[in-house]
Amino acid sequence: MTGAGYRRSTPLVILSTGFVILWLILAAFPFVWTFWGSLKVQGDFFSRADWMNALTGPMTIAQTGASFTGQGYAGAWIESGFWRNVLNTGIVVAATVTISLTLGTLGGYALARSGFRYAFWLLMIALVFRAMPHITLVSGYMLPFFEWNLWGHLPTAIIVLVAINQPFTLWMLHSFFLNIPKDLDESAMVDGCTRFQAFRHVIIPVMWPGVITTGLFSFLLAYNDFAVTAMLLSQENQTMVPKIASFLGSVQVEGNVMFAVAAVVSATAPLFVLIMVFQRQIVSGLTAGAVKG
Amino acid sequence: MPHRTFLWFILPSLTAMILFIALPIVSVVVQSLFVEHEQVLVTVENCGPFGCTEETRIDREATAALREAQPLGRFNGLGTYFNRSHLATAELSAAWQESETIGAFLGQVMNLPFYKALVFTLSFTFIVTPLVLVLGLAIALGVNGLPRLLRGPTIFFSLLPMIVTPLIGSLVLFWMIDAQGVIGATLQRVFDDPNLSLKASPVLTWVTLFVYGVWHSAPFAFIVFYAGLQTVPAETLEAAMIDGATRWQRIRYVVIPHLMPLAVFITLMQLMDNFRVFEPIVGFQAQASATSLSYLIYSHLRGDVQQFGSAAATSVLTIIGVAILLTPVLIRTWRDFNRKRV
Numbered sequence: 001m002t003g004a005g006y007r008r009s010t011p012l013v014i015l016s017t018g019f020v021i022l023w024l025i026l027a028a029f030p031f032v033w034t035f036w037g038s039l040k041v042q043g044d045f046f047s048r049a050d051w052m053n054a055l056t057g058p059m060t061i062a063q064t065g066a067s068f069t070g071q072g073y074a075g076a077w078i079e080s081g082f083w084r085n086v087l088n089t090g091i092v093v094a095a096t097v098t099i100s101l102t103l104g105t106l107g108g109y110a111l112a113r114s115g116f117r118y119a120f121w122l123l124m125i126a127l128v129f130r131a132m133p134h135i136t137l138v139s140g141y142m143l144p145f146f147e148w149n150l151w152g153h154l155p156t157a158i159i160v161l162v163a164i165n166q167p168f169t170l171w172m173l174h175s176f177f178l179n180i181p182k183d184l185d186e187s188a189m190v191d192g193c194t195r196f197q198a199f200r201h202v203i204i205p206v207m208w209p210g211v212i213t214t215g216l217f218s219f220l221l222a223y224n225d226f227a228v229t230a231m232l233l234s235q236e237n238q239t240m241v242p243k244i245a246s247f248l249g250s251v252q253v254e255g256n257v258m259f260a261v262a263a264v265v266s267a268t269a270p271l272f273v274l275i276m277v278f279q280r281q282i283v284s285g286l287t288a289g290a291v292k293g
Numbered sequence: 294m295p296h297r298t299f300l301w302f303i304l305p306s307l308t309a310m311i312l313f314i315a316l317p318i319v320s321v322v323v324q325s326l327f328v329e330h331e332q333v334l335v336t337v338e339n340c341g342p343f344g345c346t347e348e349t350r351i352d353r354e355a356t357a358a359l360r361e362a363q364p365l366g367r368f369n370g371l372g373t374y375f376n377r378s379h380l381a382t383a384e385l386s387a388a389w390q391e392s393e394t395i396g397a398f399l400g401q402v403m404n405l406p407f408y409k410a411l412v413f414t415l416s417f418t419f420i421v422t423p424l425v426l427v428l429g430l431a432i433a434l435g436v437n438g439l440p441r442l443l444r445g446p447t448i449f450f451s452l453l454p455m456i457v458t459p460l461i462g463s464l465v466l467f468w469m470i471d472a473q474g475v476i477g478a479t480l481q482r483v484f485d486d487p488n489l490s491l492k493a494s495p496v497l498t499w500v501t502l503f504v505y506g507v508w509h510s511a512p513f514a515f516i517v518f519y520a521g522l523q524t525v526p527a528e529t530l531e532a533a534m535i536d537g538a539t540r541w542q543r544i545r546y547v548v549i550p551h552l553m554p555l556a557v558f559i560t561l562m563q564l565m566d567n568f569r570v571f572e573p574i575v576g577f578q579a580q581a582s583a584t585s586l587s588y589l590i591y592s593h594l595r596g597d598v599q600q601f602g603s604a605a606a607t608s609v610l611t612i613i614g615v616a617i618l619l620t621p622v623l624i625r626t627w628r629d630f631n632r633k634r635v
Contacts (some may be wrong), residue, residue: 010538016434017437017438017439019435020435022612027450027451028450031453031457031465032465033475034469051479054475079326103305103306106302111466115294128615128616129314131565131568131618132612132613133586135571135588136321136587137313137317139316139317139593139601139604140316140317140318140608141313141609144320146364159313160313162313163313164313166309166520167310170306174464220456224458226460226572226575229592231591231594244461245460245575260464264465266601268461269460271456275449275452279452280450283448286513287517287521
C-alpha cells in the first residue's frame, strides 16, 4: 500500500491522525487520571474547589506532608482485607481457565473432526447458550444451591464459570482445530494410534497457539465477571470485583472512596500487563471468529 | 469420527453445559410458576383484667417451618407473569382506558418496572450497536493510515476500554463525571451551571450509559475491522483507481462491501452483549432512572427478601427476548448450512 496513488492529501492526513489521537485520549486518559488520583487524598481527587487540585494535590501535601500518598492502597489492601479477595480471584481464575481449557480442547477437537450433522447443531446450541444473560442463569442456580448447601463456596463459582465459559471456548477451539490439517492425526491413526493417542501425541504438541489465545479470553471472562461472583459467593469468599462494588456502599465515610479507587487501580494492573504481553494473541483471537465465519 | 469416540470427547463439556446452562433454564421456568408462601396467621385470644380481645398475629415459627418444607413456595401458575412488576396486563388496560393521549399512556407504561427496563434495554441495544460499528470503522480507517511503527502502541491503548472489567470501567468514568470529578466540574464551568449533574437527570443518565457502552465496545469493532482492512484485495483497489474512483468511492464501493461479513459478525456479538447490559448500571448507580432487564433480576435477587419467583419470571421473559433476537441469525445460519451441504 505504498504506491503513489495511495498517498493522501495533507488535510486528510491531519484529519485522520487527529481523530486517532482524540480516540486514544478518550480510551487511555480515564485510566491515567484514575491511577494518578489514587495516589492523592479524597479532597484532591474529588475536589470541591478546582479539578486542578487533583494534579497538584494541595490537600495531599497538607494532610500527609508529601505530594503522593499510599493511604488508599494501605486502606484497601490491609485495613479492608482486599488481599484476601485478590487471593480468591487468583484461585477462581486459575481453576476456571485450567478446567475450561481441558474440557474445551477435547470438545472442540471432536466438533472439528466430526463430519456429522449433530456437530453443527451442537455448535448452534452453544451459540444460543452464549447469548444467555448470565444473571438469568444465576437466578436459576440460587434456590437449588441454597437447598443443597452449595451456595457461597469457591468451587461452586468455579464450576459455574467453567460451564458459562464452555460455549465460547468450544467455538473458538473448534475453529482453531479446523485449521490443523486432518492428515496429521489421520496418518497417525493409519500408523496404529487410537483417536485419543493421535490427539495426545500429534495434536496436543501443535495446538498451543490456539489454546493460549482461548485461555486469554477464558481468563478475561472469569476475571471480569460480576454477576456470578457477586451472587454466588459468601462474604468471606468474595472475589475482587464484587468487593469493589461493596466498597461503594460505604462511600459516605470520608476517605473510603479512595479505598475503592485504589482497589480499582490494583485490579486493572494485571489486565494492563496482560495486554502488553499478549496483545498479538488478543487481536488474533478477536478476529478468529470473524474471519473464519 | 465414530459416534462413540465423539461422545467420549464431547462428554465432559456437554455435561457441564447441560448441568449449568440447560438445567438452570428449566429451573427458572419452574421457579417462575411459584411464589413465596404467605405468612401463616394465627388468631390468639388475649384475656386480661378488662376482658378478652382477639388478635391476629404472624406465626413466625409456622411460617419458617412451611418455608423449610416447601422452599419453592406455593404454586401460582402464570400469576407472576401478569402481576404489576412483570407484564402488568391489568395496569396496561386500565392505563389504556384512562389516558386521553398516546403520550399519557406511554408515560404510565414507563412507570411499570418491567416496561421501563425493557425500553431501556432495547434502546441501549439498538442505539449502541450501530454507533459501535461506525466508530469502530472510523478508528480502523484512521489507524490503517498511520505509519506502521505507531500502530502497535495505538492498538495497545485502544484495547484498554474493552479489556478492563466492565464494572471497573464504568466506575472510573463515574468518578470522572461526578460533580467534583474532572469532567463533571468542567461541564459545570462550560455550561456555567453549578447545579448541572449528569446523575440527576434521567435523560443525561441514559446518554452517559450509551456513551459508556460505545466506549466499551468500540475497540472490539475497531480490531475486527482493522484485521479486515489488511485483507482488502489490492488488485480491486488498483482497478478502482484506474477507473478514476476517488478515495471516498474506493471506501464506499470496495472496502465497505469487503468488510460486510465482519460487520454482520460484530452486530451479532454486540446485540447479544448489549442486550444483557448490567454492570454499567451498578457502576454508574443509575438504577433510579435506568434499569435493564438484567438489573431487574439482580435487584429481585438482592432485596431483603429474595423474590425467587419474581426474578425467575423476569428471567424467562428475558430468555424469550434473547430467543427473538437470535431467530433471524439462526435461520440464516441454517440456510447457509443446508446450501453448503447440497
